[in-house]
Amino acid sequence: MRPALVWLAAALLLLPLLPLIPWAFARGWFFPDLLPSRWSLAAWDYALSPAGGLLPALGVTTLIAALAATVSLALALPAARALGQRSFPGKGAMMLLVLAPVLVPGLAVTMGLQGLMTRAELTGTLAGVTLVHLIPVLPYATLLLAALFSGLDPDEEAQARSLGASPAAAFARVTLPALSPGLAAAWALGFLVSWSQYAPTLVAGAGQVQTLPLLLFAFLSSGRHDIAGAIGLVYLVPGLLVLALASRTLGRGLGASR
Amino acid sequence: MxxxxxxxxxxxxxxxxxxxxxxxxxxxxxxxxxxxxxxxxxxxxxxxxxxxxxxxxxxxxxxxxxxxxxxxxxxxxxxxxxxxxxxxxxxxxxxxxxxxxxxxxxxxxxxxxxxxxxxxxxxxxxxxxxxxxxxxxxxxxxxxxxxxxxxSGAQFAFAYDSARMDEPPRSIEAILDFARENPGQFTYPAPPDFNGAAFVRHVFYEVAGGPDRLLGDFDQQVFDEVAGETWELLNELEPSLWREGATYPTSITQLQQLFANGEVALSFEYNPSQFGAGVEAGQFPETVRSYGLDGGTLANxxxxxxxxxxxxxxxxxxxxxxxxxxxxxxxxxxxxxxxxxxxxxxxxxxxxxxxxxxxxxxxxxVVSPAELAGAALPELSADWIAAIEAGWIETVGTR
Amino acid sequence: MRRAPTLLLLAPVLLVLVPLFGGALLFGAARSLGHMPEIGMDGWSLAPWREVLTDPQTWRALALSLWIAAAATALSLVAGTALALGLARPFRGAGLARLLVQVNLTVPHLLAGAGVLLLLSQSGLAARGAAAFGWIDAPAEFPALVWDRAAAGTIAAYVVKEVPFVTLLALSTLASLGPGPVEAARTTGASRWQALRFVTLPALAPTLSAAGAITFAFAFGAYELPALLGASHPLALPVLAWQKETATSLTERPEAMALALMTAAVAAGLVGLVARARR
Known part of the structure; x- marks a missing residue:
């Protein structure tokens, strides 16, 4: 592809985000007007009011995504080490099991979970929603970290051990630093996967855990494109921040994972 | 203590x-x-x-x-x-x-x-x-x-844009005639959408000659008789509908969006106050007017x-x-x-x-509630409603 | 030197995934067999499955979902690979271009769907642009890309989301491949196309098939986008399942679960077939 085509493709990919901007500031915008006939901050006034609940939803969504990403990394690290550096019987089956939540559409799992979560009295709680988010986040975290581990030289940690370092110290001083760009990338990916969940939050949160996608869907489905635009723009920001912060590490991390 | x-x-x-x-x-x-x-x-x-x-x-x-x-x-x-x-x-x-x-x-x-x-x-x-x-x-x-x-009380009302239409059709028959004479200008949300199902019930009442035979417990014989004619009527209407009836809006919101942008000429809503709120929110042009039907509209x-x-x-x-x-x-x-x-x-x-x-x-x-209440139609029991929805989906919607 | 037992290392992931994922599927399977004690359905029955499998709506929904997933996957793979090849070569502003392409990775599917709706509907921004140029006079003259039977809008939204994903994975594979193999092929007389056909694409194949499998499974089974952008008929499989799950008649819940399980089984089966064929 020539650079001109690359730029064109990038522009086409971003084009669907364009209408959100005028909509967030429009009050009455009908065909065939190319721009709103009246501009207004009414959508923001509502979204930022206590009834609109945009800021609490932003906080809840961020908290859940950060928790899901962090917990996933902690759970995935040991498994990733085994999958990345060891060969053992049943490794293929294990890989398949870890991948399953990505390859099996989530609706059946989500609908089945409702019953389980309610029995465990986790429905409608932050913890319950975070737990359910682990299902799609864990596979990505595990596989990304496994790829990282497979690229590491196990001898270096062994050398540190032979020089008298404890296993924990060897891991902390040798392995962890080598992993850190990849860890950042895995965390960012986990954050984004959780960040965009709709159906699992709807079911596990039972309406009581209001994340941004739930809020967005409510106003999209009631035709309030102005409020949906305002929520949508806010919904974009943390993802872009993560991308900006992680773009260098993410690139390096994914590069190193091969 | x-x-x-x-x-x-x-x-x-x-x-x-x-x-x-x-x-x-x-x-x-x-x-x-x-x-x-x-x-x-x-x-x-x-x-x-x-x-x-x-x-x-x-x-x-x-x-x-x-x-x-x-x-x-x-x-x-x-x-x-x-x-x-x-x-x-x-x-x-x-x-x-x-x-x-x-x-x-x-x-x-x-x-x-x-x-x-x-x-x-x-x-x-x-x-x-x-x-x-x-x-x-x-x-x-x-x-x-x-x-x-x-x-709250609510009563079904229709709406038109007074900037584009002088006098709207004020009966189910007139609405169906309007649809036939103005291809592409009318549609309704596919049941099980709440409002779309209510529109279908208005047509059902029209075919039945009024609600009287439909009140009370579900009656399969009456249903079959009225339903057959209703589905035939609605299927014959399809070529005149928006997108020639190949698809219907899936929600009342889609219909309102089509209406607001002039893609269709008529709309409706079980709670006509939404047309006023919609105008205030910039969802509809200020020239939108809601109205009732001569033969009455459903109330609940x-x-x-x-x-x-x-x-x-x-x-x-x-x-x-x-x-x-x-x-x-x-x-x-x-x-x-x-x-x-x-x-x-x-x-x-x-x-x-x-x-x-x-x-x-x-x-x-917003049409005055008193004016609407002058001609209110009773709602059917849930069995009737479920049968009409299922019948529409099977016979009209997924044909 | 003592090592932690492998099973111990695997335990944390297994202890979360197996009960949640497996438990949910088991629970769902029980319900799809008509077991729903909360409304007095204590027994077991194949009736929900029979109902679902004999309903023509199910098969039309299956066909639509297969079409959506296949089209979205094919377009994403082709466009993503081409974009990765374009980005792999140095040019002025390549870093910025890479960053822009990656933006949609951070955009949730629902938001991409909202954007496609506001852009491509018959009264959307694209139609308004066409009207401004005098190409169309009324919304109905703009092609029906959203809420259409061919699901063009749904597919477009998936492509917008998945192209960056494919591009990023392909780029990292290309980076680890390095320019060496292609240069070697070129110096031994291969044309650019031959180098692409016999060196680059085979090197990319494992990455692309993994990305394709993930894209296919997601586009086949996700609810939000076809719900937002789809026609009233046919419905995508997950939308049909959810419609039954939220139907007012409780007896439709087991059928909803059967449809959801069917969605899961078909996707898993197809992905499994592809994996086997590649081996």
Missing amino acids: RSIALALALLPASAGAQDLLDLSWEEVVEEARGGEVNFFLWGGADNINRYVSEYLGGLLKPYEITLNRVGVADTTEAVNLVLGEKAAGNDNEGAVDLIWINGENFRTMMEADLAYCGYTDLLPNAEYVDWQSPAIAYDFGLATEGCEVPW TNYTLIPYNAANKAAALVLQNLILSPEAQLEKARPEVWGAASVLVEDRLPSDVQESFAALPSHPS
């Missing part, structure tokens, strides 16, 4: 379902004080959200009760939650304290024994309601039996319901009582707030509230 401990020990830790019904209203209020109430309702309208969170939430402040408005995309989500709790054996600590509900979801909750009942006499403001009136006593043909408290009442296992029943009762108060019903009726019709009997209200109701300004886009 010891006497307080003794008093605490004697008090029920949390009044169970039966206990609450034995209490006086003052005791219920005391029980509710300082607690919270989780009110589940459709969350897609900013004006309704504001009314609930800010106005009703404010009314609860003197009782030190916190109102948690839980916005859902579909009321059935709340029903499913209660159902799941029942399956899990959670019979006392349910997360849902109050649901905004009507018709089919009410039937579902009654079928599965999920409603808390028999408390309506306890509410002081119940005196303003005519519980015997058929519009209140039956929710889509099912007796409300003290399991539901009415919130929507309600609030407490699930049998609600954790905060006392607080839910306090909220229901406030919802029924003349002041809250007046505030809700203001066009700039919500524009939803009161369910209270006007002569029973304090005279100043009566005057305020009479003096309510009307929104130019």
Whole structure:
């Protein structure tokens, strides 16, 4: 592809985000007007009011995504080490099991979970929603970290051990630093996967855990494109921040994972 | 100290379902004080959200009760939650304290024994309601039996844009003629959309020659006779519809969007106050006008319901009582707030509230409720409604 | 030197995934067999499955979902690979271009769907642009890309989301491959196309088939986008399942679960077949 085509493709990919901007500031915008006939901050006034609940939803969504990403990394690290550096019987089956939540559409799992979560009295709680988010986040975290581990030289940690370092110290001083760009990338990916969940939050949160996608869907489905635009723009920001912060590490991390 | 401990020990830790019904209203209020109430309702309208969170939430402040408005995309989500709790054996600590509900979801909750009942006499403001009136006593043909408290009245209305049309078609027959003469200018949302199904029922009534034969219990013979002709009529109409009937809008929102942008010439809504709210929010041009039909339009009442296992029943009762108060019903009726019709009997209200109701300004886009009420059609029972929806989907929608 | 037992290392992931994922599927399977004690359905029955499998709506929904997933996957793979090849070569502003392409990775599917709706509907921004140029006079003259039977809008939204995903994975594979193999092929007389056909694409194949499998499974089974952008008929499989799950008649819940399980089984089966064929 020539650079001109690359730029064109990038522009086409971003084009669907364009209408959100005028909509967030429009009050009455009908065909065939190319721009709103009246501009207004009414959508923001509502979204930022206590009834609109945009800021609490932003906080809840961020908290859940950060928790899901962090917990996933902690759970995935040991498994990733085994999958990345060891060969053992049943490794293929294990890989398949870890991948399953990505390859099996989530609706059946989500609908089945409702019953389980309610029995465990986790429905409608932050913890319950975070737990359910682990299902799609864990596979990505595990596989990304496994790829990282497979690229590491196990001898270096062994050398540190032979020089008298404890296993924990060897891991902390040798392995962890080598992993850190990849860890950042895995965390960012986990954050984004959780960040965009709709159906699992709807079911596990039972309406009581209001994340941004739930809020967005409510106003999209009631035709309030102005409020949906305002929520949508806010919904974009943390993802872009993560991308900006992680773009260098993410690139390096994914590069190193091969 | 010891006497307080003794008093605490004697008090029920949390009044169970039966206990609450034995209490006086003052005791219920005391029980509710300082607690919270989780009110589940459709969350897609900013004006309704504001009314609930800010106005009703404010009314609860003197009782030190916190109102948690839980916005859902579909009321059935709340029903499913209660159902799941029942399956899990959670019979006392349910997360849902109050649901905004009507018709089919009410039937579902009654079928599965999920409603808390028999408390309506306890509410002081119940005196303003005519519980015997058929519009209140039956929710889509099912007796409300003290399991539901009415919130608002609603009556179906159509809408057109006065800038693009001088005189709209004012009967179902005229609307169908308009559709045939103006290809692509009319459509309706596919059932099970609530409003689309209501439009189909209007056509069903038209074919049946009025609602009389359809009232009461489901009658398969009458259904088959009327349905056959109705589906034929609607199928023959398809080539004249928007996109030649190859697809229908999947929600009332899609229809409103088509209407607002001039893609279709007519629209409708079970709550015509939404046309006024929509104009104020910039969803519709200011020239939109809503209107009733000469042969009448469907009318119903929507309600609030407490699930049998609600954790905060006392607080839910306090909220229901406030919802029924003349002041809250007046505030809700203001066009700039919500524009939803009161369910209270006007002569029973304090005279100043009566005057305020009479003096309510009307929104130019909203047909006057009095004008609509002149020709109201009763709703069918839920069995009829389900059969009509299923028949449309099978015979018209997925043909 | 003592090592932690492998099973111990695997335990944390297994202890979360197996009960949640497996438990949910088991629970769902029970319900799809008509077991729903909360409404007095204590027995077991194949009736929900029979109902679902004999309903023509199911098969039309299956066909639509297969079409959506196949089209979205094919377009995403082709466009993503081409974009990665373009970005792999140095040019002025390549870093910025990479960053822009990655933006949609952070955009949730629902938001991409909202954007496609506001852009491509018959009264959307694209139609308004066409009207401004005098190409169309009325919304109906703009092609029906949204709420259409061919699901063009749904597919477009998936492509917008998945192209960056494919591009990023392909780029990292290209980076680890390095320019060496292609240069070697070129110096031994291969044309650019031959180098692409016999060196680059085979090197990319494992990455692309993994990305394709993930994209296919997601586009086949996700609810939000076809719900937002789809026609009233046919419905995508997950939308049909959810419609039954939120139907007012409780007896449809087991059928909803059967449809959801069917969605899961078909996707898993197809992905498994592809994996086997590649081996």
